[in-house]
Amino acid sequence: MSPALAIAEAVNRGTSARAAVERALAACRAERWNCIVRTCEAEALAAAEAVDRRVRAGERLPLAGVPIAVKDNLCITGLPATCCSRMLAGYIAPYTATAIARLQDAGAVVVAQTNMDEFAFGSSNETSCYGPVRNPHDPTRIPGGSSGGSAAAVAAGLVPIAIGSDTGGSIRQPAGLCGCFGLKPTYGLVSRYGLIAFGSSLDQVGPLAADPADAEAALLAMAGPDPLDATSVAWELSAPAASLAGLRLGVVPAHREGLQPAVRAALEACCERARAAGAELVEVELPHERYAVAVYYIIGTGEAASNLARMDGVRFGHRAEADDLAALYAESRGQGFGAEAKRRIMLGTFVLSTGYYEAYYRKAMQVRRLIRDDFRAAFARCAAILGPVSPTTAFRFGEKLADPLQMYLSDIFTIAANLAGIPALSFPCGRDPDGLPIGLQLSGPPGSDRQLLAWSRALAISAGVPLAPCDAAA
């Protein structure tokens, strides 16, 4: 049984939730990868007691007593939510994100909040005001981002499930680089209420776990329409088939280009094993996918610049001393935001400004439709697409920090799923010669989330991947 479900099973049988929660709290306090920005002892122990009371009263909770860690951009009443930015230092959330409230209702206990790139802007977790997260597989390397803290917390075995958010790959890329499973759900499947917004048409909350059965349990707890998120959609998540036999698995020839040799070899080996297990491999084309990064850095920054306009120094967050209101806004924002946030605000302001809107923003929205239509055409021919998550395994600190465009291009394979609104996940599928995890990506049509998790489990097991945290971290 998977780690989280084993805890829930024991707690539902009458074992106190306290032991598992205390164990996770201790691990989070002692961790050495900087993946946790704060633990919440008092709240977690009180929540564990509440779970025990509910179980004693006869309830059976799908995630009874399961300790979880939550990315620092999801609001939880009474706890800080800073997006790892000086801009939100001291901010205490006055409400709880729907996704987290549903996990808590299912019995999960939040033990800690995880490090992330500032406002989720980054692919390496180097832009956090709390400092970078170290990859548990090699502390000289980045864990990926922006949900790097959540991925590292799972990889290091601190918690069985961590929650992240994914706007252009921020769950999948760190999950891949840290060797765990990470799902970006179908857009609209999980409510965004209480997720501090980055790109509202792209953002999704999703789970990271060492075993996809745990990710599935978290997904089922979080999913479903929410009156507080007008973009949430009811999807029928029927129980998936576990077998790869008869699966029409799409592969995109262009995805083999520009990969680190070990990543390419892992992809080809995975295709071979899928074929051996009875899947039929189908070549599909996504002709407009190569424009995804360009489309994303127009739409994503435009939405980010608009969303971050609320950080004005007046109602919450950092406030500068100033003599007039215009200076209060500008100085508060100039002092509060880090370099990458400023860059994206500037770029977003550029693409939305008079004279450039037609050439950039409108054009990007047109190409977005073409990218979505490419996926629709592809999924008429196959049930899922298998490909890389990242062109390389985890890179070293500082390697791409000086060149924003190179950093943006590390998301080249993950961004299209956000633009198309389809579910996509990263699963571990081998190691490179340095022992670093290689993640592969499985994407499918809207609503196929559970099915993707089941297939990824079969693919990971066939590759001999242990569905457990990394050994080095033990």
Add this chain to the structure above:
Amino acid sequence: MPISESEVRRLASLARLALSEAEVARLVGELEAIVAYVAQLAAVDTEGVEPIAQVTDLEHPGRPDAVVAGLARDTALALSRQHDGECYLVPKVVER
């Protein structure tokens, strides 16, 4: 497309973002490189393609017009660095 320092300053003013001289100088080159990269979209034939702003296919989703509890005033004000218990306080904007 070349991006000038004055263009960077204009954008910063639109974004209400105070930048140092060094930040302005760095952003000139960075924005120029990123804008040059995204300009590749000009090569895509989008004649007659309707733009999409979202992907859910939802159209004007509604919900019951019911009164529900919102954020209480004192809870909201408590998040602010300066307030008087009723309103947020900001520097005077109207001279008279």
